[in-house]
Amino acid sequence: MKRIILLFLAGAFACQGTRADWQAGVAAMDITPSSPVPLAGYGGKTRLPSRVEHRIWLKALAVSTGSGKPHVLVTADLVGLSPRMVEEIAARAKKLHGIQREQLILNYSHNHSCPVTADVLWLYYDLSKDEEKARNEYTEKVYQAYAVVIGKALANLAPAKLSFGQGLAGFAVNRRRSRPGGRSLPGPVDHDVPVLAVRDIQTNTPRAIVFGYSCHTTALSGSTINGDYAGYAQIDLEKRHPGALALFVQNCGGDANPLPRLMTNDGPQALALAASYGKTLAEGVAQALAGTMTELEGSLQTAMGQTDLALQAGKTAGQLRAELPRSSGLAKRATQHLLRQWENGEPPGAVPYPVQVWSFGPKLTLFALTGETVVDYSLRLKREHGFETTWVAGYNNDLLSYVPSRRVLGEGGYEGTEGMLEYGHRGPYMPDVEERIIRLANQLAARVKP
Numbered sequence: 113m114k115r116i117i118l119l120f121l122a123g124a125f126a127c128q129g130t131r132a133d134w135q136a137g138v139a140a141m142d143i144t145p146s147s148p149v150p151l152a153g154y155g156g157k158t159r160l161p162s163r164v165e166h167r168i169w170l171k172a173l174a175v176s177t178g179s180g181k182p183h184v185l186v187t188a189d190l191v192g193l194s195p196r197m198v199e200e201i202a203a204r205a206k207k208l209h210g211i212q213r214e215q216l217i218l219n220y221s222h223n224h225s226c227p228v229t230a231d232v233l234w235l236y237y238d239l240s241k242d243e244e245k246a247r248n249e250y251t252e253k254v255y256q257a258y259a260v261v262i263g264k265a266l267a268n269l270a271p272a273k274l275s276f277g278q279g280l281a282g283f284a285v286n287r288r289r290s291r292p293g294g295r296s297l298p299g300p301v302d303h304d305v306p307v308l309a310v311r312d313i314q315t316n317t318p319r320a321i322v323f324g325y326s327c328h329t330t331a332l333s334g335s336t337i338n339g340d341y342a343g344y345a346q347i348d349l350e351k352r353h354p355g356a357l358a359l360f361v362q363n364c365g366g367d368a369n370p371l372p373r374l375m376t377n378d379g380p381q382a383l384a385l386a387a388s389y390g391k392t393l394a395e396g397v398a399q400a401l402a403g404t405m406t407e408l409e410g411s412l413q414t415a416m417g418q419t420d421l422a423l424q425a426g427k428t429a430g431q432l433r434a435e436l437p438r439s440s441g442l443a444k445r446a447t448q449h450l451l452r453q454w455e456n457g458e459p460p461g462a463v464p465y466p467v468q469v470w471s472f473g474p475k476l477t478l479f480a481l482t483g484e485t486v487v488d489y490s491l492r493l494k495r496e497h498g499f500e501t502t503w504v505a506g507y508n509n510d511l512l513s514y515v516p517s518r519r520v521l522g523e524g525g526y527e528g529t530e531g532m533l534e535y536g537h538r539g540p541y542m543p544d545v546e547e548r549i550i551r552l553a554n555q556l557a558a559r560v561k562p
């Protein structure tokens with residue numbers, strides 16, 4: 113289990129420290145469903161969409177330097193991806209566009225107001241046959257949209273100027289120690305709003321504004337299709353910058369919620385609140401854009417690797433069998449899932465954990481971690497690599513589970529230990545979870561940073 117597999121090294125090799133000859137291409141695909149598909153993200157009663165509040169999107173930024181291979185970041189107003197979905201998206205990108213898996217970062221906003229897809233969070237839902245059919249048809253449309261948006265972004269590659277800066281937005285609240293009334297005791301958060309601006313080399317006008325934030329997209333929980341606060345922020349920015357695409361990257365928001373929030377409905381008050389968070393975030397981006405952005409020089413260097421995260425033992429088959437008659441809903445489905453695994457041996461003792469690092473020269477390193485990473489990962493990697501030059505995105509690849517730091521694991525609770533069963537894992541991670549991830553991230557960074 114100590115083994116760390118370094119899978120891929122790719123990238124362009126241009127002169128370091130000089131102005132880069134960036135090429136960038138952007139594209140968007142509308143993934144708003146045209147017929148009803150159950151909504152994703154919350155367990156319990158099936159939510160069917162009543163209407164579209166605003167449209168939801170896949171957006172792609174293709175980027176390359178010199179004669180290097182193009183790489184593509186895809187953002188999505190989706191709750192997540194499953195391993196099966198990642199595999200399918202990557203297979204189509206390779207077949208149709210010659211893009212290898214390590215050339216793709218697949219981020220999602222963790223939107224809780226989008227349709228269900230494939231087997232993402234499959235234990236959450238108890239769907240009828242018709243609902244499953246609707247989900248499967250929608251999933252196929254999403255796969256096609258991924259293939260098209262990646263192809264379009266690659267086809268649009270053109271000389272560009274890239275710059276990086278950071279703004280601030282204050283609505284993310286650490287949600288782990290809640291008190292009555294939905295308030296929380298103060299806990300760590302990351303209020304930075306990293307911004308990558310892609311500008312036309314002639315006119316200097318933005319073609320793409322890629323921005324991130326560390327917070328669950330859970331301002332809304334009703335029955336409308338929308339992109340939550342991240343959707344509102346993207347709409348706001350695209351209005352401010354006609355012709356530019358705004359791409360939202362979820363960072364390490366595993367333990368943060370936008371607060372306050374109105375959980376009961378998506379009526380006018382709740383929608384206005386979500387929109388206000390979107391406006392706050394867009395303002396953070398606008399202030400970064402208006403400030404001193406650092407022009408990125410050097411070359412794109414990327415690496416992808418994978419480690420295993422070991423799991424604690426969890427319950428025996430006998431314990432699970434004894435619990436089954438008393439359980440219902442999600443807990444029952446999770447117990448049945450583990451019992452099925454016991455029938456074939458025992459539940460897996462580890463999960464694969466991919467990490468990607470893209471270096472845009474000395475002024476920006478982008479870490480892309482897997483799953484619902486808590487804020488400690490962002491703060492630690494920025495502390496180790498520089499708060500002004502480091503962007504830590506969580507919520508890439510498959511949704512996996514919550515990914516606690518050593519601190520959060522030790523504290524327990526939903527993101528530390530209890531949430532693991534909802535993802536079908538046998539038990540919490542071992543105490544070395546944070547060290548394994550950071551070690552791999554640092555090894556990859558050492559290979560690509562100038």
Ligand SMILES: [Zn+2]
Pocket residue numbers: 222328366484
């Ligand atoms: Zn979550």
